[in-house]
Amino acid sequence: MKSPYFNEDHEMFRASVQQFVKKIKPQFETWEENHLIPKTIWGEMGEMGYLGLIYPEQYGGMAADFFTSVVLIEEIAKGGNTGFGTALGVHAYMATNHINHIGSEDLKQKYLVPSIKGDLLGAIAFTEPNAGSDLKGIKTYAVRDGDDYVINGSKTYITNGCMADYFVTLCKNEEGKFDLIVIEGDDKDGLTRNKLHKLGQYSSDTAEIFFQDVRVPATNLIGEAGKGFYYVMESFQLERLTAAISTCATIEFALQITLDFMHERVAFGKGLTEFQALRHRIANHYTELEATKQLAYHTAWLFENGVFAVKEASMAKLKATELANSIIADCLQLHGGAGYMEDYLIARLFRDVKVGTIYGGTSEIMRDIIAKMTVDAVHFKKVY
Known part of the structure; x- marks a missing residue:
């Protein structure tokens, strides 16, 4: 049956991404052992056009519809290396997203164009040691000094933080409002x-970043002064949507490798897939996954059609990440003792998916947003 979301072009693109993942998959174990993705991979992805799918052609992007990105995110996730998917999401759908939407032409040429090529790697630097869910509590300050900003403070839990060439950074200004500023990541003074x-x-490398009297050109301000907090709040919707899509694909991958394991195992004279109790658990998991995936696809459709889908993005992120924790825990259980061994991929997935309910807005924050919109009838407006 024809999909309401994917066409033949999408499926051709899916096949190309699958081939790319198959080619690089032998490197995944080395990346895990080294706790680092080599920067060369971003150049390869840039050559394939994967880092600019949603961006204008004039900056080297593909100007493709959002479901092309859905395909990319899904197939990367099904490769089984969740850290790689996280690193990709931060670079291609978060850091560059701000610059594309509200950055000056100079910033687009300086950072967006080489980011799409894979020559530069981006990160977002919002969270601080005492300001995660409550970003208004940040203490990193940017003080104007002539043609520069002087920045002091620190950030933590920064994905791509060790390797990033630049950070899209949320700072407080002298008026106590919030600015978004690009800070180059070369290890300069301070x-x-x-x-x-x-x-x-x-x-996926993660780092603390410290700024001590770091000087940044004032032209590195993204958008308007004082609006940084609102820009970040709006961009969270794309972050949460991509997280939901990626997480659903990770669940699908976990179920598949669990079924592969069960098909090979025999207990009490018959295969594990022949036990009704286990079959019904798998049936329940696939049913919940499909419902969640359709919510994510619907939210992607809303995004593609210009709807500011705060509620749906929050719901999709909440449901997908909570579901991943429960289903993948059961997948580990269905592996028996093997599931507790690092030699089996399910053990890694069990550890990897836990962070989904924390980053990009915790499950508690997602519920609070959903409650505000459903119980209190709060309406959020776009600022881009």
Whole structure:
């Protein structure tokens, strides 16, 4: 049956991404062991056009519809390396998204164009040690000094933080409002990084960033002064939508490798897939996955059609990430003792998906947003 979301061009693109993932998959174990994705991979992805799917052709992008991005995000996730998908999402749908929407022409030429090529790697620097869900509590300050900003403060849990060439950074200005500023990531005077060691998603490097009297040209301001907080709040919808799409694909991958394992195992004289209790658990998992995937696809359709889908993006992110934790925990259980062994990929996935309910807005924050919109009839407006 013809899909309401995907056409023949999408499926041709899917086949090309699958081939790309198949080619690079042998490197995944090395990335996990090194806790780092080599920067050369971004150049390869840039050559394939994968880093600019949603961006205008004049900057090297593909100007493709959003479901082309859905295909890319899904197939990268089905490769089984969740850290890679996270790193891609931060670069191609978060850091560059701000510059594309509200950056000056100079910023687009300086950062967006080489980011689409894969010559530069971007990161977002919002979270601080005492300001995660409550970003209004940040203490990183940008003070205007002639033609520069002087920036002091720190950021933490920054994806791509060790390797990024630039950070789209949320700072407080002298008026107590918020600015978005591009800070180049070369280890200049006053900028230092500290690599963090995580429970999962080893391939995706994460860092603390420290700014001590770091000078940045005033032209690196993204958009209008004082509107940075609102820009960040709006961009979260795309972040949450891409997280939901990626997470659904990760669940699908986890179920498939679990079924592969069950088909090979025999207990009490018959295969694991012949036990009704286990079959029904798998049936329930696929049913919940399909319902969640359709919510994510509907939200992607709204996004493609210009709807500011705050409620739906929050719902999709909440449902997908919570579901991933429950289903993949059960997939590990269905592996038995093997599931507790690092030799089996399900153990890694079990660790990796936990962060989904934390980053990009915790599950608690998602519920609060949904409650505001459904219970209190709050309406959020776009600022881009």
